[in-house]
Amino acid sequence: METPDLDISSYQTKTPPNTPEEDDASSNGDFEKLPSTWDFSAATTRHIKTLKKYTEKTDRASKLVQQEGPCLCRLENTLGKNSIDTMTSPLSSTSEAGEEQTNEASGTIHVSKLEYKRVDEIWNEKEGKFKIVEWVGSDLDRLDEFLFVVRERTDKNTLERTSYIDIKSPWIRDILREICENVRGVSLVDSKPSIELNIIFHVRSDLQRQREVISRGSERSTAEKHLKVFLRYLEAAFRPIDERLSELLKNKEISYDLxxxxxxxxxxxxxxxxxxxxxxxxxxxxxxxxxxxxxxxxxxxxxxxxxxxxxxxxxxxxxxxxxxxxxxxxxxxxxxxxxxxxxxxxxxxxxxxxxxxxxxxxxxxxxxxxxxxxxxxxxxxxxxxxxxxxxxxxxxxxxxxxxxxxxxxxxxxxxxxxxxxxxxxxxxxxxxxxxxxxxxxxxxxxxxxxxxxxxxxxxxxxxxxxxTNVKWSECSFEDVNIPEGKKKAIYALTKTYIGRGADDAFHDFIQGKGRGINFLLYGPPGVGKTLTAETLAETFKVPLYTVAAGQIGVDHVRVEKILKSIFKIASRWGAILLLDEADVFLAERALDPYTNALVSVFLRELEHYEGILFLTTNRMNTFDSAILSRIHLPLRYEPLKKDAREGVWLFFIKQARTTAGHATYNDKVINDLAEKKLNGREIRNTVFIARSMAEYDGKVVNEAYLREAIETRKQLDEDFQGAGAIENTHSYL
Known part of the structure; x- marks a missing residue:
């Protein structure tokens, strides 16, 4: 049989309403009065129908999983004959009693009995709220005389019962406030607050310690007497749970209901x-x-x-x-x-x-x-x-x-x-x-x-x-194969900008404009444009924020928003910003309104960028003059010659380390590899393939792996350059 949906515990921040206080003139209207005998008169028909409705559910409820605890009363007894007998008979707990203390002027009744009281609370469909059910002639009008009231609320749908303690004793209230000061979901703000009984389960030891501290006094105080009654009730109420929990915890186990x-x-x-x-x-x-x-x-x-x-x-x-x-x-x-x-x-x-x-x-x-x-x-x-x-x-x-x-x-x-x-x-x-x-x-x-x-x-x-902390590459900007004069200029401009002070005067005298450094790198693919920005970031140990122009889009409204965000973020992080393949933002403005709008937006945002920007493009001309006027250093890259390819091969092979160690090579290997007319990006990819194969075999990168990687790429190159086209047609025959 499936376990039913039982609301085992609901530690709500908002505690259900307390029992009515005596100074509330309408408090008597908050109770359902039941006859003291089983006289099913017309005057009590409505109340008996309410009880009958719950009683009819008893058979179903008795089949549910039996559970222990004040808020998990055994459901076979929920509002059955035994519960009705309880509600139609006087309720009391302790035998000790005290003297009544009534304020004659206000009629307010203060705690005067060393007793607690138990009441039942059910859902009133007509009024749409929970109401206490009690027999006619009971002393519900004097609930404030008791130390505390145990209120058993019955859920209108599941018949599950949840216990609440309505605190009347100011001594118990103050002690609980101190103990539960840092307990979430508990509000003891009211002068006579309510608290779910299950919450007290975990603070019983604190209550006992408080009682021991109080008992060390020369005379037995009122607080100690009140705590004694409260602790006696808690001990009896939680005994079944303690026994079950103890057995489970011995085996480091727990049940869902506990x-x-x-x-x-x-x-x-x-x-x-x-x-x-x-x-x-x-x-x-x-x-x-x-x-x-x-x-x-x-x-x-x-x-x-x-x-x-x-x-x-x-x-x-x-x-x-x-x-x-x-x-x-x-x-x-x-x-x-x-x-x-x-x-x-x-x-x-x-x-x-x-x-x-x-x-x-x-x-x-x-x-x-x-x-x-x-x-x-x-x-x-x-x-x-x-x-x-x-x-x-x-x-x-x-x-x-x-x-x-x-x-x-x-x-x-x-x-x-x-x-x-x-x-x-x-x-x-x-x-x-x-x-x-x-x-x-x-x-x-x-x-x-x-x-x-x-x-x-x-x-x-x-x-x-x-x-983890960044592990910077062993290769630096010095290893990049570009003319020494322009390499020095890029390095000097970058170093000066990164080391500048807040009062550096080398910028546009209009505040907030022209405080960045802009580089334009242009030339054919795979000649080292991107590598220049990457190694510069590694050398100065700053972040490299790379953005492809295609990711930004072409809608000028959206582009403006994205560019503004990109520039702001790069400046915040002190990053080198690489705007790759930025052709659309560099094109010369003419009659095309879309291109004009994009270039204008880019120019406007570039004016306010404070940082290092690298723009790369494969275009060789047709740059907008306004863009060029904002470029601090343009750098043209030529197709790689053999000596340049040697430098690129050497650059990437140095970084091709596997778990077995560094790559092995010599001048002859580098010279032979450079004979292959590959651009920088193709060389990088080839070395990456070689490293992956060597790593898989648990070895270092060597000439054999590099040549195997070249052969792996050879078929692709032949297909795109026309070689092997005739042979490939046979696959369609």
Whole structure:
């Protein structure tokens, strides 16, 4: 038989209404009065029909899974004959009694009995709210005399019962306020507040300690007497749960109906990041039974951790879920469970604390390297994971500026917190000083950081665990095969710009204009234009932000918006910006309105760019004069000659290192390879193929692998250059 949908525990922030207070003139109207005998008179027909409706469901309810606990009363007794007998007879608990204390002027009744009372609350269909059901002539009008009232609420649909404690004793109230000060989902603001009984399950030891402290006084205080009655009730109420829980925990197991008893407020919870699948730790706040779209029950667990929006470090809400399961299961197999039950809790704690320290060190803007799983969300809110390898920019603030609709929780501002005196205090949850963090704080830091993949040109969430410092290439700008004079000019302009001061006067005297350095690299494909920008970034150890002009589009309105964003981001990161194949923005303006609009937009945005920009194009002429006037240094690249090809082969072979070691070569090998009339891009791809094959074989790159890679590309070259065309036609015959 399937387990029914039972609302095991619902730690709601908003506590259900308390029992009526005596100074409420309309309080008597909040109760359904039942006859004290089984006289089914016309006057009580409506009330009996209500009871009959619930009684008819008893047979069905009795077949449901039996569960223990004050809020999980055995359902075979739910509003059956026994419950009706209970509601039509006096209710009492303790035998101790005190004297009544009534304010003659106001008629307000204060706590005067060392007793508690139990009442039942059911749904009133006519009035659309829960109402207390009691027998006529009972003392419901004097509920404030009791220390506390145990209110059993019956769900209108499932017949499940949830227990609430309506606190009347100011001593019990004040002690609970102090104990539950940092417990989420609990509001003890009212003078006579209500609290779900299950929450008290985890603070019984604190209550007992408070009683022991109070009892050390010379005289037995009123607070101690009230606590004694309260603790006596809690001991009896939770005894069945304690017995079941103890047996389960001996085997490190738990049942679904006792999940609420496993998670203690503010305890450390182990789970995994949904996007990167790395381990993480959060703090438990509260839980609630829910159903998914298919109607399948699950336990919704609300948690929190330390995160950052790029501006401040603070507390961020999060959540996990545990699907319903039968019987008992190992605790460490749950999607989320207390960290203390992790098989390697000490090791995982150490790892997460170190990850937290790394997270804090990455606050702000950082150029880093990454290899691993990253993710973002699609339009429907589903996680889209991908593998990222290469340089990234860590920048949470920039991420959220460019991804305003991204479903990323932000640090909460303030949370109201009530002290034992009932004074509302604002607890600051943002702008936490990282220098003041303790090991337990690092433990709950976010396992992911927001940033941008420079290779994929995409904002993503990255696992902090896989973020490392950049490993710069051994090859430098000096190895690039371009004329020495122009190489020196490029290097000097770049170095001067990067090392400039804020008050540098070498820019347009109109503020905000002309503060960048613009290079134009033009010539045939594969002659080193892109390589020039790449090696320059490696040499100066700055990010290289590459954007293909085709990714920007041709709609001038959209282009303006995208260019503005690209220039702003590149300037923010201090990156070298490479706008590749920028032909459409460089073309001479004529009669074509679309081209004119694009060039005009580009010129306007270029005026305000503050950074180093490389424009590359295969065009050899027809540049717009206005564009040329804004170029600091144009550089023309010629087709590679043999000596230039030797330099390119040498450049890439030096970088072709495998796990077995560096590549082996000599001057003769380089000279022979340079005989092949390949451009720079083709040489790069050939070396990449050779390296991949050598890595697969567990060897270093050598002449054999390089020649094999050339032969691999040979067929492609022949097909596109006409060789082998006749032979290929036979495949269609």
């Amino acid at each position: 999940l609420w008893a496993l998670f203690k407020p503010n305890m450390e919870v182990y789970t995994t990041c949904k996007g990167t699948q790395v381990s993480r730790c959060v703090l438990y706040s509260q839980m609630e039974r829910k159903k998914d779209m298919a109607g399948t029950p699950y336990m919704h667990i609300e948690t929190r951790y330390l995160g950052s929006d790029g501006k401040a470090l603070g507390e961020v809400p999060s959540s996990s879920s545990i699907p319903i399961f039968r019987g008992a299961t190992r605790i460490d197999l749950l999607p989320a469970y207390p960290l203390q039950y992790h098989p390697e809790k000490d090791e995982i704690r150490s790892q997460l604390e170190e990850c937290g320290r790394r997270f804090v060190s990455l606050l702000g803007i950082h150029h880093q390297q990454y290899k691993g799983r990253a993710f973002d969300y699609d339009e429907d809110g589903n996680i889209v994971a991908c593998h990222v390898e290469g340089n990234i920019m860590v920048d949470s603030e920039c991420f959220q500026e460019n991804m305003p609709n991204y479903p990323c929780p932000r640090p909460q501002k303030v949370r109201p917190q009530w002290s034992v005196l009932g004074r509302c205090e604002a607890v600051k949850l943002v702008d936490i000083d990282p220098e003041q963090l303790q090991p337990e704080d690092f433990l709950i830091c976010s396992p992911t950081i927001l940033g941008f993949s420079l290779a994929m040109k995409k904002f993503l969430e990255f696992a902090v665990k896989h973020v």
